[in-house]
Amino acid sequence: MSRKIRFIQGNEACVEGALYAGLDFYAGYPITPSTEIAEHLSERLPQLGGKFIQMEDEIASMCAIIGASLTGKKVMTATSGPGFSLKQEAIGYACMAEIPCVIANVQRGGPSTGNPTHVSQGDINQARWGTHGDHAIIALTASNHQDVFRITVDAFNLAETYRTPVILLFDEVIGHMREKLVIPEKGEVEIVDRLRTSVPKDVDYHPYLPREDGRLPMSDFGGEHRYNVTGLFHDMWGFPSNNPKIVNDLLRHLVDKIDNNVHTITRYKEHFLEGAEYIMVSYGSSARSAIHLAQNRRNKGEKIGVLELQSIWPFPTELVKEKCANAKAVLVVEMNMGQVLAQVKAAVRNPDRVFLVNRIDGKLITPTDIKQLLRVIQGRGV
Amino acid sequence: MPVKDYLRERFFPHMWCPGCGHGTILNALIHAVEGLRLNKNEIVMVSGIGCSARISGYVDFHSLHTIHGRALAFATGVKLSKPNLKVIVPMGDGDALAIGGNHFIHAARRNIDITAIVMNNRIYGMTGGQFSPLSGPGVKATTAPYTTIDSSFDVVQLAKAAGASFVARSTAFHVKEATEMLTKAITHKGFSVVEILSQCPTHFGRKNKEGDAVNMLNLYKDNTAKLGSKALEEKPHLIPRGIFVDSERPEYCEEYDKIIAAAMKEKAS
Numbered sequence: 001m002s003r004k005i006r007f008i009q010g011n012e013a014c015v016e017g018a019l020y021a022g023l024d025f026y027a028g029y030p031i032t033p034s035t036e037i038a039e040h041l042s043e044r045l046p047q048l049g050g051k052f053i054q055m056e057d058e059i060a061s062m063c064a065i066i067g068a069s070l071t072g073k074k075v076m077t078a079t080s081g082p083g084f085s086l087k088q089e090a091i092g093y094a095c096m097a098e099i100p101c102v103i104a105n106v107q108r109g110g111p112s113t114g115n116p117t118h119v120s121q122g123d124i125n126q127a128r129w130g131t132h133g134d135h136a137i138i139a140l141t142a143s144n145h146q147d148v149f150r151i152t153v154d155a156f157n158l159a160e161t162y163r164t165p166v167i168l169l170f171d172e173v174i175g176h177m178r179e180k181l182v183i184p185e186k187g188e189v190e191i192v193d194r195l196r197t198s199v200p201k202d203v204d205y206h207p208y209l210p211r212e213d214g215r216l217p218m219s220d221f222g223g224e225h226r227y228n229v230t231g232l233f234h235d236m237w238g239f240p241s242n243n244p245k246i247v248n249d250l251l252r253h254l255v256d257k258i259d260n261n262v263h264t265i266t267r268y269k270e271h272f273l274e275g276a277e278y279i280m281v282s283y284g285s286s287a288r289s290a291i292h293l294a295q296n297r298r299n300k301g302e303k304i305g306v307l308e309l310q311s312i313w314p315f316p317t318e319l320v321k322e323k324c325a326n327a328k329a330v331l332v333v334e335m336n337m338g339q340v341l342a343q344v345k346a347a348v349r350n351p352d353r354v355f356l357v358n359r360i361d362g363k364l365i366t367p368t369d370i371k372q373l374l375r376v377i378q379g380r381g382v
Numbered sequence: 383m384p385v386k387d388y389l390r391e392r393f394f395p396h397m398w399c400p401g402c403g404h405g406t407i408l409n410a411l412i413h414a415v416e417g418l419r420l421n422k423n424e425i426v427m428v429s430g431i432g433c434s435a436r437i438s439g440y441v442d443f444h445s446l447h448t449i450h451g452r453a454l455a456f457a458t459g460v461k462l463s464k465p466n467l468k469v470i471v472p473m474g475d476g477d478a479l480a481i482g483g484n485h486f487i488h489a490a491r492r493n494i495d496i497t498a499i500v501m502n503n504r505i506y507g508m509t510g511g512q513f514s515p516l517s518g519p520g521v522k523a524t525t526a527p528y529t530t531i532d533s534s535f536d537v538v539q540l541a542k543a544a545g546a547s548f549v550a551r552s553t554a555f556h557v558k559e560a561t562e563m564l565t566k567a568i569t570h571k572g573f574s575v576v577e578i579l580s581q582c583p584t585h586f587g588r589k590n591k592e593g594d595a596v597n598m599l600n601l602y603k604d605n606t607a608k609l610g611s612k613a614l615e616e617k618p619h620l621i622p623r624g625i626f627v628d629s630e631r632p633e634y635c636e637e638y639d640k641i642i643a644a645a646m647k648e649k650a651s
Contacts, residue, residue, distance in 0.1 A: 025463050046645035056488035060455035067459025093449050221444040222467050228439050230447040
């Protein structure tokens with residue numbers, strides 16, 4: 001793969017990232033505004049010997065990629081609001097059975113059918129808690145196409161490293177906007193491949209016995225090791241169990257393997273943060289407006305910056321606390337009713353100085369929208 | 383290879399009730415696999431949720447015990463991503479045709495090379511005896527105390543209409559016949575459906591006064607007849623057993639390989 005410059009949609013940048021990361025298998029169902037991911041992969045995957053299948057529904061798409069992951073493939077599906085809701089049970093299965101997979105959710109307005117062709121960032125908490133029961137999850141996002149590419153590669157790397165579903169939380173503006181993308185050469189960006197067991201044939205392989213570092217080497221279906229995979233609580237053999245110790249240990253393992261690695265998983269960018277008195281915390285397409293405003297204000301000498309989150313879950317609490325420690329006020333810029341706001345308030349020392357700047361009407365939040373609230377907070381009137 | 387070598391003794395004792403027909407079906411399935419001399423490493427059993435679904439844990443193949451109703455969707459991912467694997471999907475009637483009905487018809491439509499076994503006991507056993515879409519009208523169940531008014535699916539006709547290229551029906555009484563059908567289904571290239579009527583004395587039998595397991599098995603003997611038999615001709619109300627469809631139709635994974643070849647060619651040109 002040579003370095004190529006393209007002018008494409010964010011959804012295509014996601015496709016490029018997935019293919020760069022080694023995607024072998026995609027299953028999906030058409031839904032706005034994520035459909036271009038499926039369309040492009042239906043063309044590109046077979047060219048590379050990979051497989052694309054359009055399933056009968058969103059649930060089946062999620063299930064099919066889990067099945068394909070078990071044969072040793074790198075897998076992905078993409079969807080949007082209603083489809084993301086439908087996939088939740090199977091996402092929980094992938095959490096429980098520890099199956100690497102990537103799910104792109106190009107967010108649109110909800111609830112229900114909502115605002116299919118317009119932007120929203122309303123699925124932040126659904127990405128965290130959409131499936132039932134305690135579990136941990138990784139969710140990543142990006143605000144420009146170069147980062148969409150890069151974060152998609154990261155999503156595959158993290159899915160393989162932690163044996164977990166990874167959610168890509170894009171949004172309609174990022175998905176459909178056209179922008180430049182420079183595709184790195186092969187080897188320029190690190191690719192993590194699956195950790196496979198070194199246990200030889202005819203020696204007992206324990207599919208669910210974590211190593212000391214918490215990782216579990218896998219064995220492909222069709223290989224020498226035959227084992228059971230289940231969504232029930234299970235022992236080291238994958239055998240269903242309701243033994244209280246086994247249940248307790250497994251649930252803690254599922255949560256700890258991700259939450260204890262929050263520092264390694266955290267991805268973020270700083271824009272003009274040095275000495276910033278006013279900090280905007282933002283992500284995805286909202287961050288573009290925040291960055292634009294910060295740039296303008298810095299040019300006028302104002303101390304204002306942006307902390308752009310690229311990993312939302314596990315939430316980078318320590319990072320937010322540290323970066324916002326000296327801010328006079330923190331503005332969380334997002335297109336929902338304050339989903340990341342709640343996390344930021346919980347993270348900082350002075351939650352009373354954290355304010356929500358949002359827009360929920362399907363239109364992209366603008367620098368002017370942010371400016372209006374900033375004036376009030378700065379005591380400069382409306 | 384002795385039958386016990388196909389079982390995971392660690393997973394026993396099994397969780398089925400005394401008199402359940404599912405163990406007989408497991409027996410038939412293992413004999414079919416043994417007869418075909420299949421390599422255990424090449425078989426993947428994918429199941430959903432329910433009494434029937436537990437069968438996948440008991441066999442020493444690659445086994446994927448998934449979520450309710452979705453076994454065929456998981457199986458489609460396994461098969462398409464590694465077509466050299468033999469994929470067998472045992473399902474209960476509720477699993478296959480209530481919550482899983484959509485996946486059932488679409489797997490049949492694609493004619494993907496998967497063997498689907500519908501272990502039909504006409505009841506939700508694991509949750510304690512609620513009626514299923516295969517119970518049919520006039521059945522008593524914990525959710526139909528005044529009897530059911532729902533019509534049932536005919537699995538054979540449904541599979542046929544949806545495009546399955548091998549469709550058969552047997553019962554837990556006719557073990558040898560069921561074994562032969564499973565053997566043919568596993569060998570068949572394309573989506574194959576084998577419906578096996580399986581007695582649930584605990585929930586269906588008790589509520590519907592069908593007696594114990596032996597009684598229920600005798601009912602399968604009395605209430606069914608071989609396709610093309612004189613008995614069926616004389617008593618057309620009997621449930622027909624046999625192979626209803628055995629045809630050749632393009633198989634999904636093979637067709638996709640052609641897509642790959644075409645896509646590679648187009649890219650190269």
